[in-house]
Amino acid sequence: xxxxxxxxxxxxxxxxVSPLPSDAGYRGPTACNAAGITYRQLDYWARTGxxxxxxxxxxxxxxxxxxxxxxxxxxxVIKRLLDAGISLQQIRTxxxxxxERGTDDLTRVTxxxxxxxxxxxTSNDEVIDLLQGGQGVFGIAIxxxxxxxxxxxxxxxxxxxxxxxxxxxxxxxxxxxxxxxIG
Numbered sequence: 001x002x003x004x005x006x007x008x009x010x011x012x013x014x015x016x017v018s019p020l021p022s023d024a025g026y027r028g029p030t031a032c033n034a035a036g037i038t039y040r041q042l043d044y045w046a047r048t049g050x051x052x053x054x055x056x057x058x059x060x061x062x063x064x065x066x067x068x069x070x071x072x073x074x075x076x077v078i079k080r081l082l083d084a085g086i087s088l089q090q091i092r093t094x095x096x097x098x099x100e101r102g103t104d105d106l107t108r109v110t111x112x113x114x115x116x117x118x119x120x121x122t123s124n125d126e127v128i129d130l131l132q133g134g135q136g137v138f139g140i141a142i143x144x145x146x147x148x149x150x151x152x153x154x155x156x157x158x159x160x161x162x163x164x165x166x167x168x169x170x171x172x173x174x175x176x177x178x179x180x181x182i183g
Contacts, residue, residue: 024158025055025066034152035075042075050092051075066159073142073149074098077111080140086113094118107143 032039045051046058046065051074055066067075074095081091094111097120112119112130121127127139 024160025053025068026072026153026156026158027064027066030153030156030158031067031072031075033156034072034149035079037075037079045075045078050088050095051078069149069153072153073106073146076145076149077140077142080145081111081113081118084113084138086116086118090116090118094120107146109142111140111142113138 026034028039028042032042035042046053051071053065053067054071055068056064058065078091078095081094082088086094090113098106098109108122110121110127112121112127119130121130121139
């Protein structure tokens with residue numbers, strides 16, 4: 001299950017932020033609202049594997065994907081990189097790097113870009129070195145994005161992954177009734 005896989009990765013954020021239940025998720029429209037993207041972008045990125053929902057993926061017609069807080073954080077970072085003119089190919093590379101990095105604290109990472117490539121900086125010295133080299137053009141402090149998303153999501157609805165079982169059994173009952181009526 002996706003939620004179990006997410007837990008195996010460990011905590012990504014250990015700053016002064018409140019822990020969120022691992023089975024709490026946000027539906028696509030809520031994730032779009034919080035990240036500032038369109039549903040079409042969200043759907044495309046999920047289908048192409050850029051960012052897949054870690055609480056609950058789509059499994060057939062009518063099921064709702066559920067995105068975790070971390071997923072929405074990455075969506076917002078992707079949106080900011082796109083707005084800065086970074087290609088989707090470079091963004092895929094950066095997202096893959098952040099996943100493989102396995103960091104316990106993304107809130108201390110600043111992503112810098114020269115408009116073509118994306119660089120990870122974890123200290124002020126690295127940011128200064130990048131700027132002195134004439135490469136850095138802009139930066140995204142992930143900790144700031146974290147707090148922004150946290151504020152936005154506190155006002156939006158969430159649901160638990162196990163809520164799907166109740167919805168699923170209701171639709172199964174409806175499907176059974178339809179089958180009996182047709183047959």
